[in-house]
Amino acid sequence: MNTTxxxxxxxxxxxxxxxxxxxxxxxxxxxxxxxxxxxxxxGWYCLFWxxxxxxxxxxxxxxxxxxWIDKTxxxxxxxxxxxxxxxxxxxxxxxxxxAANGILTDQVPKEILSNYISLNQxxxxxxxxxxxxxxxxxxxxxxRKINPDLRARNKIESILMVLMFIASFIAxxxxxxxxxxxxxxxxxxxxDVSPFEFFFGTTWSPQIALREDQVxxxxxxxxxxxxxxxxxxxIIAMCVAIPIGLLAAIYLAEYASQRTRTIVKPxxxxxxxxxxxxxxxxxxxxxxxxxxxxxxTFGLSIASESALAAGLVMGIMIIxxxxxxxxDVISAVPNSLRxxxxxxxxxxxxxxxxxxxxxxxxxxxxxxxxxxSRAIGETMIVVMAAGLTAKLTANPLESVTxxxxxxxxxxxxxxxFDSSKTMAAFALGLTLFIITLILNVIALKVVLKYREKYE
Amino acid sequence: MNRILSxxxxxxxxxxxxxxxxxxxKSLCLGAVIVAILFLIILLSSLAYKGLSxxxxxxxxxxxxxxxxIIDPENTRDIAVINxxxxxxxxxxxxxxxxxEAKDNRKMYRNISKIFSRGSTYLLKKMVLDDISLIGKTINxxxxxxxTIDQLRKNNINIKVPESDRPVSDATLKIYDQLNTxxxxxxxxxxxxxxxxxxxxxxxxxxxxxxxGSMFTLIITLLLSFPIGVLTAIYLEEFxxxxxxxxxxxxxxNNLAAVPSIVFGLLGxxxxxxxxxxxxxxxxxxxxxxxxxxxxxVIISSRASxxxxxxxxxxxxxxxxxxxxxxxxxHVVPSAAPGMFTGTIIGMARALGETAPLLLMGMVAFIxxxxxxxxxxxxxxxxxxYLWADSPERGFVEKTSAAIIVLVLFLIxxxxxxxxxxxxxxxRW
Numbered sequence: 001m002n003t004t005x006x007x008x009x010x011x012x013x014x015x016x017x018x019x020x021x022x023x024x025x026x027x028x029x030x031x032x033x034x035x036x037x038x039x040x041x042x043g044w045y046c047l048f049w050x051x052x053x054x055x056x057x058x059x060x061x062x063x064x065x066x067x068w069i070d071k072t073x074x075x076x077x078x079x080x081x082x083x084x085x086x087x088x089x090x091x092x093x094x095x096x097x098x099a100a101n102g103i104l105t106d107q108v109p110k111e112i113l114s115n116y117i118s119l120n121q122x123x124x125x126x127x128x129x130x131x132x133x134x135x136x137x138x139x140x141x142x143x144r145k146i147n148p149d150l151r152a153r154n155k156i157e158s159i160l161m162v163l164m165f166i167a168s169f170i171a172x173x174x175x176x177x178x179x180x181x182x183x184x185x186x187x188x189x190x191x192d193v194s195p196f197e198f199f200f201g202t203t204w205s206p207q208i209a210l211r212e213d214q215v216x217x218x219x220x221x222x223x224x225x226x227x228x229x230x231x232x233x234x235i236i237a238m239c240v241a242i243p244i245g246l247l248a249a250i251y252l253a254e255y256a257s258q259r260t261r262t263i264v265k266p267x268x269x270x271x272x273x274x275x276x277x278x279x280x281x282x283x284x285x286x287x288x289x290x291x292x293x294x295x296x297t298f299g300l301s302i303a304s305e306s307a308l309a310a311g312l313v314m315g316i317m318i319i320x321x322x323x324x325x326x327x328d329v330i331s332a333v334p335n336s337l338r339x340x341x342x343x344x345x346x347x348x349x350x351x352x353x354x355x356x357x358x359x360x361x362x363x364x365x366x367x368x369x370x371x372x373s374r375a376i377g378e379t380m381i382v383v384m385a386a387g388l389t390a391k392l393t394a395n396p397l398e399s400v401t402x403x404x405x406x407x408x409x410x411x412x413x414x415x416x417f418d419s420s421k422t423m424a425a426f427a428l429g430l431t432l433f434i435i436t437l438i439l440n441v442i443a444l445k446v447v448l449k450y451r452e453k454y455e
Numbered sequence: 456m457n458r459i460l461s462x463x464x465x466x467x468x469x470x471x472x473x474x475x476x477x478x479x480x481k482s483l484c485l486g487a488v489i490v491a492i493l494f495l496i497i498l499l500s501s502l503a504y505k506g507l508s509x510x511x512x513x514x515x516x517x518x519x520x521x522x523x524x525i526i527d528p529e530n531t532r533d534i535a536v537i538n539x540x541x542x543x544x545x546x547x548x549x550x551x552x553x554x555x556e557a558k559d560n561r562k563m564y565r566n567i568s569k570i571f572s573r574g575s576t577y578l579l580k581k582m583v584l585d586d587i588s589l590i591g592k593t594i595n596x597x598x599x600x601x602x603t604i605d606q607l608r609k610n611n612i613n614i615k616v617p618e619s620d621r622p623v624s625d626a627t628l629k630i631y632d633q634l635n636t637x638x639x640x641x642x643x644x645x646x647x648x649x650x651x652x653x654x655x656x657x658x659x660x661x662x663x664x665x666x667x668g669s670m671f672t673l674i675i676t677l678l679l680s681f682p683i684g685v686l687t688a689i690y691l692e693e694f695x696x697x698x699x700x701x702x703x704x705x706x707x708x709n710n711l712a713a714v715p716s717i718v719f720g721l722l723g724x725x726x727x728x729x730x731x732x733x734x735x736x737x738x739x740x741x742x743x744x745x746x747x748x749x750x751x752x753v754i755i756s757s758r759a760s761x762x763x764x765x766x767x768x769x770x771x772x773x774x775x776x777x778x779x780x781x782x783x784x785x786h787v788v789p790s791a792a793p794g795m796f797t798g799t800i801i802g803m804a805r806a807l808g809e810t811a812p813l814l815l816m817g818m819v820a821f822i823x824x825x826x827x828x829x830x831x832x833x834x835x836x837x838x839x840x841y842l843w844a845d846s847p848e849r850g851f852v853e854k855t856s857a858a859i860i861v862l863v864l865f866l867i868x869x870x871x872x873x874x875x876x877x878x879x880x881x882x883r884w
Contacts, residue, residue, distance in 0.1 A: 066732075157780040164690035167683045171708045171754070174747050178718060181725035247487030255481055256488075264488060271495055273866060275808025277837040278502070278859050281844045285852065286501050316494045323491070349477040370713065377715020379811035380837075384844060404717050404811070411724060411815050429721040433714065440713040 006128055010054060010135055014047045017139045021046035024146050041152040046142045048159060054135035058127065065123040073116055182433060185426035192420040193221045198427060200224065204390035204401075206410060206421050221424050223431075225390035229400030233311045233382060234375045236396055240315025241371060245322030246364065252323070253330035254352055265327070272320040280384030283313035288385055295397065303387065303399040310385040311396065314375055321371040329363030329447075330356060362446045369443035373436040379404040403428050502863075506856025512645040512658065513605040514597040515570065515634060519549040521583060523591040532587055542576040542583075554630075566626045570634075572599040572658045597641065602657040602850030607631060608640065611849065622849065648857065652825045653839065657850025660843070662858050664825045668738055668818070668833030669807060675742025675829060676749060676806050681799050683746075684753030685788075688795070691754075692761040693783045712751035719748045720812030728816070735817035736832040744812045749802035756798020760791040793880035800873040804866050810837040836862050 022043040029039075070093060077092050096116050146152075190198070201222015248268065252261055288309040295302035302308070333356050341351040357364075387399030388409055410425035523530070525548070526540045550557070550567055557563040572578075575598050582596070583589050603622050606612050618625050634640050652664030687708075695701040723744035727733045733740045764787050772782035788795075813819065819838040826833035834842070836858065843855040 063731075153778070153781075157778065160780060160784075161694070164686045164694065167686035168690045168695070168704055170683055171687065171704055171711060171750065174722070174750070175707045175711060177726055178714070178722045181722055181730075182718075185725060244487045244491055247484045248491055251481075251484035251488050255484060264492070267495065268488075268491055271491065273804070273808075273870065274498070275810070275837050275862060275866070277808070277810045277840050277844075278498075278863070281840065281855060281859065282498055282501065284844065316491075316498075319491050319494075347473050347477040349480040350473070352480075373713060373715075377717065379715070379717045379814075380841070383811075383814075384841065404715070407717055407721070408811070408814055411721075412819065426721060426725070429718055433718050436713065436715055437710060440710060444709060 002124055002128055006058075006131060009132060010051065013135050013139060014050045017046040017050040017142070018043035020143060021146055024143065025148065025152075028147050038153060041156050042146055042150070044156050045150075045152040046139070046146065048156070049138045049142045050135050053138050054131045057134050058131045061123075061127045061130070065127070069116070069119050069123060072119060073112065076112055076115060178433065182426055182430040185423050186430045189420055189423035189427045192423070197221060198223050198424075202392055204406070206406070206424050221420070223403075223428065225392040226401055226403055226406055226428070227431075228392060228394070229307070229386070229390065230376060230402040230404075232307050232394060232396065232400055233314065233386060233402055234372060236308060236311025237314035237318055237375045238368070238372060240312055241318035241322055241375075242368060244315075245319045245371070246326055248319070248323040249326035249330060250352060252327050254348065254356070265324070268320045268323055271317060272324075274317075276317065276378060276380040277384070279313050279317050280380040280382075283309050283381055283385035287313055300397065302397045305385060305387040305399040306397050307386065307400045308396040310382050313385065314378055314381050317378070317381065318371045318375055321374055322367050325367030325370065325447075326360070326364050329360045329367065332363070333359045362449065366443040366447035369439050369446070373439035373443070376439075377404065377432060377436050379408060383408050403432050407432075499863075502856050502859050505853055506858075506860045508609045508611075509853035509857025509860075510645050510648065511609075511642050512647070513600040513608045514641050514643050515600050515604075516595050516597050516639040516641065517549065517553050518593050519545065519579060519596045520552065520593040521545060521579075521589050521591060522548060526583060526590050532590075534584065537580070537583055537587075540580075542580045545579055546571075546576050563626065566624060567630055569627060570601060570604050570630060572601050573656050574654075574659045575599065597643075599647075599658055600640070602848060603627075604631060604640075605658055606849050608642065609853075611853075648854075652823045653821060653834070653842070654823065655821075657846075657848050657854055660851070660854055662836065662839060662861060664822060665834050665836045665839035665858070666861075667826050668741075669835040671738035671826060671829045671833065672741045672745060672813075672818075672835055673803055673807060675739060676745040677799070677803060679742070679746040680749045680753050680802065684750050684799070684802075685757050685795055687750075688754045688757030688761060689783060689788065692758050693787065694779070708751050708754050711747075712755060715811075716748055716809055717811040717815070719744050720815030722747065723812060724815050734830065734832075736820050736822075736834075738818075738826065738829045738831075738833050738835075741813050741816050741818045741833075741835065742829070744816055745806040745809060748809065748812065749806045752802035752805065753795075753799050756801070757791070757795045760794020760798070761787065763794065764790045790882060793876050797873045797877045800869055800876070804869040804873075807869070808837055808862065808866060810835075810841055813838055814841070836865075 022039045025039050025042040073093060073096060096113055099113050100117055100120065198221050201220065202224045203220045203222045204225050205220050252265060256264065284305075288304050288306065291306060291309050291312075292302045292304050337355050337359060338351055341355045346354070382402045382405050386405055387401050388405065389399070390401045390406075391398060393400060407425045407428050410421055410428075522545055525544050526542075527533075527536055529536070547564075547568075550564070554563075554567055557567055578598065579596070600608075603612070604627075607614075607623060607628075612621055612623060614621065614623070614628060623631075631640075647659070648661045649666075650663055651659065651661030654660040691701065691704065695704075723740065727740050727743055728735060733743075768786050768790060769782050772786045773779070777785065813835055818834050819842060820832065820834060821842065822832050822834050824831070840855055840858050840862065843851045843858065
């Protein structure tokens with residue numbers, strides 16, 4: 001309510017700022033004939049200085065005051081804990097926050113709750129007044145400054161340049177954020193579990209024991225079975241996707257008429273556009289049982305969460321990644337090569353196999369690498385259709401687990417951030433990130449190098 | 456002479472062989488295309504086959520006597536009194552009236568009550584709260600059947616297997632048949648599927664909560680990723696000096712586009728939730744993570760469409776005295792706008808279908824309430840699908856498929872919008 005009113009007020013203030021600035025510059029301009037500035041820039045300039053400082057203050061205040069309130073409350077709680085004995089402080093804080101939202105009000109001390117609520121109300125009140133005040137000050141300050149000698153356009157342009165620069169910086173910040181957050185947690189993990197055990201150990205059972213005497217009480221973090229499981233499913237997927245995708249690409253690039261191409265290509269790309277959760281559902285409910293039933297008729301016992309089902313469906317999903325890119329690469333092979341081959345009397349098949357395919361090979365390998373990285377990082381299909389227990393096996397009929405499945409199962413639901421169980425997920429995530437990064441970099445390099453050769 | 460003839464014979468033979476090989480190869484390639492399309496058809500038709508029945512429900516009409524003595528014995532007509540009244544008793548009384556033989560037979564009564572949805576008493580209460588004049592009257596009410604009966608009507612339950620192997624007992628089956636011959640069992644469109652949030656009972660579960668959660672999340676994603684992405688693209692394409700730093704940014708963006716989505720979830724978990732302490736399970740944080748994920752898509756497609764604008768446009772604007780920024784923002788960007796919108800819509804469609812990072816952001820909880828703002832705990836459509844797909848009840852299978860149909864429908868709409876935009880506004884220079 002408070003924020004809604006504030007938003008409405010600020011927006012109306014900024015609209016007023018815009019039109020008033022335009023009005024003012026128009027009337028000032030009629031007195032001064034030397035400059036003929038563009039009016040709207042003044043409006044935008046005024047609007048920017050009305051909104052921007054106020055918005056900045058709003059965000060900063062919200063962030064800082066919430067931290068400050070948390071600290072104050074924690075202080076109060078620690079004081080009261082001395083009387084009641086040790087309790088988890090952050091848990092208490094959460095309980096108070098929930099209570100302030102009307103959940104389980106009776107489980108927290110009344111005084112602290114009312115203290116929290118009143119602090120919050122004060123902070124919100126100050127925020128409301130100050131934000132509005134800053135907006136009004138900005139507005140008046142700017143309106144006074146407006147005259148034809150003010151180079152509003154130049155100012156707006158430099159503001160825009162700064163905004164654009166900041167925006168393009170975000171991509172770097174994100175990459176940095178990924179690397180740092182993964183690295184930080186992984187290093188913490190490796191101080192608990194040695195990297196040697198993680199990369200070369202062969203038992204993966206990250207569950208932390210509830211009782212002291214439970215089997216595998218400490219949890220063991222040998223990730224080899226997880227990696228081999230990922231590898232197995234990826235290989236199955238590529239066995240499906242590479243032949244189908246490549247042959248389809250050859251058909252589309254070399255044999256199909258223009259009309260078939262315009263129909264078939266988008267149809268194949270639909271396969272890439274279907275959400276992976278849909279594939280997961282399909283794999284778990286249709287393909288998995290289907291494969292198991294087939295196995296039963298041959299007297300084979302196949303796990304219902306077999307690697308085969310997950311890999312097969314993942315392969316279907318990957319087809320368009322290979323076919324689309326390979327199609328582009330094959331089409332980019334210069335026609336002179338084809339014509340030269342036909343001129344020597346080769347059939348189309350011979351031309352494709354002996355001339356076009358070698359010429360397009362680097363690009364095709366690039367597309368396969370990209371598709372592989374997609375398969376390794378794919379999550380939902382394996383989460384829904386592959387198993388949870390890590391088994392060191394190369395049998396596609398058994399159930400295996402993958403890196404992404406383990407990340408999800410370790411991190412889903414509530415968890416503390418300092419157990420080695422959650423940090424193991426980050427170590428897996430870092431491994432995944434690095435592997436896919438290497439694959440992508442190689443693939444992009446190969447594709448780019450190849451393109452330069454013919455252009 | 457003979458040798459030449461045999462040679463030409465040989466050549467003819469090998470030519471035939473080569474041509475046959477050619478034909479084989481062509482049909483192999485065609486086969487690959489057909490197999491791929493066949494996969495698509497099987498996938499979509501199996502979903503449609505399973506899911507379309509999820510849009511209907513089964514109702515059973517029985518007379519309900521809204522006994523005044525139970526609901527409001529003192530005739531106060533006070534809402535608080537009605538709220539407290541036991542509608543379970545009303546329900547039981549009416550059922551016993553309809554099936555008098557179950558009066559002293561608790562087992563039979565249990566079988567009968569299993570036919571109806573567990574939410575039936577709430578429905579009765581809501582009816583009375585909506586229209587107080589019902590008290591004291593007997594009317595025919597279409598009660599929603601339980602999920603098992605719904606599946607039975609849809610022939611999803613094999614009644615030929617022994618009793619212990621199927622979810623309906625023989626007694627329930629008998630009652631069902633009796634009701635069926637009376638003609639009170641009806642098939643209806645399941646509008647409540649779009650009106651309610653999640654539920655533990657398949658017959659009451661709806662996707663409104665997930666739809667709104669998806670909407671709020673996408674709004675955040677759109678509001679952040681479009682301006683940031685477009686500004687980045689404009690800067691990199693039009694203003695950035697060609698130096699190592701710019702090259703580094705470009706490499707970064709290209710790599711981010713190929714990072715597995717789950718890694719973005721890890722990033723969001725470590726930074727947004729753990730470091731900044733933003734709330735879990737809310738569209739705000741989900742939208743932030745999806746923004747990071749869609750940014751590369753928006754940037755790359757925006758750059759491509761900016762690149763497609765011929766330099767003559769820029770030069771003409773500069774020649775007429777426009778500043779560099781005026782030339783770009785007033786002339787180049789408007790011509791590139793359709794391409795930017797297309798790229799953004801495609802990025803949004805991908806964000807709509809994304810599940811993995813949101814699982815880590817806690818947007819996969821069982822949430823009954825329908826979210827009303829970006830700060831309310833919510834789940835998104837794909838996460839709802841994932842949740843339902845994990846539920847063991849048979850009734851959730853068709854709900855999952857129905858939700859998938861809704862999701863795919865939205866994706867089709869968004870992608871067709873993108874294609875339409877491109878066809879309609881794209882300028883070929």
